Amino acid sequence: DAMVIQNPRYQVTQFGKPVTLSCSQTLNHNVMYWYQQKSSQAPKLLFHYYDKDFNNEADTPDNFQSRRPNTSFCFLDIRSPGLGDAAMYLCATSRSRASNSPLHFGNGTRLTVT
Amino acid sequence: GQQLNQSPQSMFIQEGEDVSMNCTSSSIFNTWLWYKQDPGEGPVLLIALYKAGELTSNGRLTAQFGITRKDSFLNISASIPSDVGIYFCAGPEGSQGNLIFGKGTKLSVKP
Numbered sequence: 001d002a003m004v005i006q007n008p009r010y011q012v013t014q015f016g017k018p019v020t021l022s023c024s025q026t027l028n029h030n031v032m033y034w035y036q037q038k039s040s041q042a043p044k045l046l047f048h049y050y051d052k053d054f055n056n057e058a059d060t061p062d063n064f065q066s067r068r069p070n071t072s073f074c075f076l077d078i079r080s081p082g083l084g085d086a087a088m089y090l091c092a093t094s095r096s097r098a099s100n101s102p103l104h105f106g107n108g109t110r111l112t113v114t
Numbered sequence: 115g116q117q118l119n120q121s122p123q124s125m126f127i128q129e130g131e132d133v134s135m136n137c138t139s140s141s142i143f144n145t146w147l148w149y150k151q152d153p154g155e156g157p158v159l160l161i162a163l164y165k166a167g168e169l170t171s172n173g174r175l176t177a178q179f180g181i182t183r184k185d186s187f188l189n190i191s192a193s194i195p196s197d198v199g200i201y202f203c204a205g206p207e208g209s210q211g212n213l214i215f216g217k218g219t220k221l222s223v224k225p
Contacts, residue, residue, distance in 0.1 A: 004156075033212075042202060042215035043157070055210065090156050092213075099145040099206040100164050103213055105156035 003027050004106035006091050012112045013081050021076040021109045023091030029104070031097055032074040034066060035090040037108070043090055049074060050097060078111075086113045116141050116207045120216030127193055128224050135219040136187040137203030146179050146186040147204040147213070157202060161188070193223050 005024045013019040023032065031050050035043035047056045049068040063085070065077040078085055088110050092103040120137045127133060137146070145164055149157035161172050163179035163186060170177055176189045190197055203216040 006156075042217050045212050045214075048210075048212065050210075057212075092156075097211045099211050100162075102147055102159050102162050104159070105149075107156045108154075110154070 004091055004093055004104050006089075006106035006109050008109060009107065010110050010112070012114060013078075014114055015083065016080045019078050019081055019111070021078075021089050021091075021111070023074045023076075023106055024072050025091075025093045025104075026072070027093055027095075027104065028071060029093035029095050030071075031094045031101075032068060033092040033094070033103065034064075034074070034076050035092065037088040037090055039087075046076070081111070081113045083113050086111055116143075116205075116214060118203055118205060118214060118216035120203050120219055122219055123217070124220040124222070126222045126224065129193060129195060131193055133190040133193055133197070133221060134187060135201060135221075136185060137216050138185040139205070140184070142183040143205035144183070145206055146177070148175075148177050148186070148188045149202045149204060149215075151200045151202065151218075153199070160201075190221075193221075195223050195225050197221060198223050 003026050007022050033048040034046045037043040046060045063079050068074045088108045090108045091106045094101045094103045147162050148160045151157040161177040166183045167181050168179040174191045200218040200220050202218045204213050207214045
């Protein structure tokens with residue numbers, strides 16, 4: 001059974017129209033991450049939550065926001081999507097931030113911006 | 115920040131052949147992880163390495179944590195068509211241990 005679940009698998013939005021991607025986990029992990037992966041590139045970390053503590057990467061645009069209402073759920077909000085934001089968005093979880101705590105990924109949401 | 119250099123970028127092999135790919139860094143890592151990503155899916159953890167010199171196997175896959183802690187390799191023996199995908203090395207960076215990825219090795223297997 002999938003332990004990190006992302007919805008929807010595919011999302012189409014219009015240029016400038018806000019969009020929300022969701023992630024849920026059944027692992028009860030403390031840390032949840034959002035990565036952006038563009039075609040033929042490595043995943044790039046946008047931000048993560050350690051419990052309720054939000055940690056933004058320095059180069060993540062303000063256009064990207066996140067919410068974690070409880071342990072199980074985390075949302076990625078893109079306030080005004082541009083064409084350059086079309087990508088696969090990957091949610092991941094880990095038990096802790098320790099280096100011996102690997103990430104478990106969901107299957108991603110592929111975002112198309114028209 | 116730290117960077118991971120992964121090679122080769124892509125490989126085209128015949129079914130049954132062995133495969134080797136590697137990952138290097140200019141700085142020390144305490145953990146090396148190898149993930150596989152199928153098209154349209156999220157990365158799946160294959161092998162985790164936590165100790166310099168460690169050699170770990172997972173079926174036909176074997177990975178080693180380099181003794182200098184600046185490199186790791188992944189071998190696949192007797193490749194099969196379902197081995198097709200992109201293989202990423204990854205390691206934790208900085209004080210928060212956020213995972214960074216190599217650029218991936220795209221593997222194609224010809225039946």
